[in-house]
Amino acid sequence: MGASESRPTLVPPFERLGEWTLSRVEKLLADYLAKDLDFGLDYHGLSSILDGDKEWSERIIKAFGSQNGLINVLSFITGACLVVSGTPDEKAALCFKAFDFSGTGSISMDETTIMFMCALRGFSMMTGNSQAPTDEAMEICTIELYKSLEKDNYSKLTKEEFLKWVVLKLHLDNSKDLTWINFHQVFGMKSNDLSAKAPDAARHNSSDQIASSDSTLS
Template sequence: MSEMSALSRKLIQNLAETLSKQVKHFNKTEAECLIQLFNTLLGEQTERKAPNGLDRGKFRNILHNTFGLTDDMIMDRVFRAFDKDNDSYISVKEWIEGLAVFLRGTLNEKIKFCFDVYDLNGDGYISREEMFHMLKSSLIRQLTEEDPDEGIKDLVEIILKKMDYDHDGRLSYSDFEKAVREENLLLEAFGSCLPEAKCIQAFEQHAFQDTPSP
């Protein structure tokens, strides 16, 4: 083992220890595996001059190929939800923090994550326009009628009727949270932004294959 790789292994172990204390849901060994995976993905990036994290293109490939997400708008929003400091790269810490919720989040954490994804302009509300854009984006392939916009507008009104508890014509965080607690299926009402169980299982088996199960 060269001195360099031994050194980076030590760095990885130290980083894994720090991150596993800061981030719920992953133990030190798992954090170490995720850091190594991150380094591998970083090494595959074409943009060599960007060592500061995974770029949008690379991350979207992972969301699509590994986690089965298909909607462009939603994938872009998930990227932004991971990229907490808005520097257009996913750092190793953002990678592990994001995956903690993405793979193993509690219902509370998932509600917050989905709300952030759906609140397109970040103003703390999901408006009629935002719902319309997201539903149009995710349903357009399934709608065959001449004017799908009308159908989507109707759907937005149905959803508002069900989820808008304070009747102000938009969804606040508390509206969204209350609705999802009453009916968990509403968590991803505006498009799939979390991976299915089988994708999570496959990813974890691959990422944590060398680790002893707890």
């Protein structure tokens, strides 16, 4: 599956995720599922899958801007999946697994949209982006995905179909082609740090690719 891509810079309190592997995130998801916890966790619940670290759990929930002391744990898990080292297909497969609630290897259209929302908002929070993708943008991604597969709104999406779409969406031939610049731009996220380092030609090329993808929705 090729070499894994470089990791993004993480902001407090997520820096320690830079030491994690994808296997560690897989364990996090497995522990969450095994404990049959709710989607919304307080710091006690979150610490139960973070080796009992209540102090870090409190800081994570605060960083996510929770108004009720709860965190959407799937946003944390899938966000962590995106920021650790790993190939795009491995990361996409793990995000998919987190939302395959029935364990059938397929998810609904609504679950697909929620997966996009959770994963990319978690990613945005952990990398310090000022603007996460909007709900509308994530709905458009789901519509684009379903239209590309000629599926109706009631059809299920399989993991294999999703993995193929990820490669096309990110314009990848192999994992080393994934950069955090094109990842941000394809999914409509802003990053002053990354954009400032991007050559003008690369930024223009990515913008053209996004426009080409979006034109299929019209």
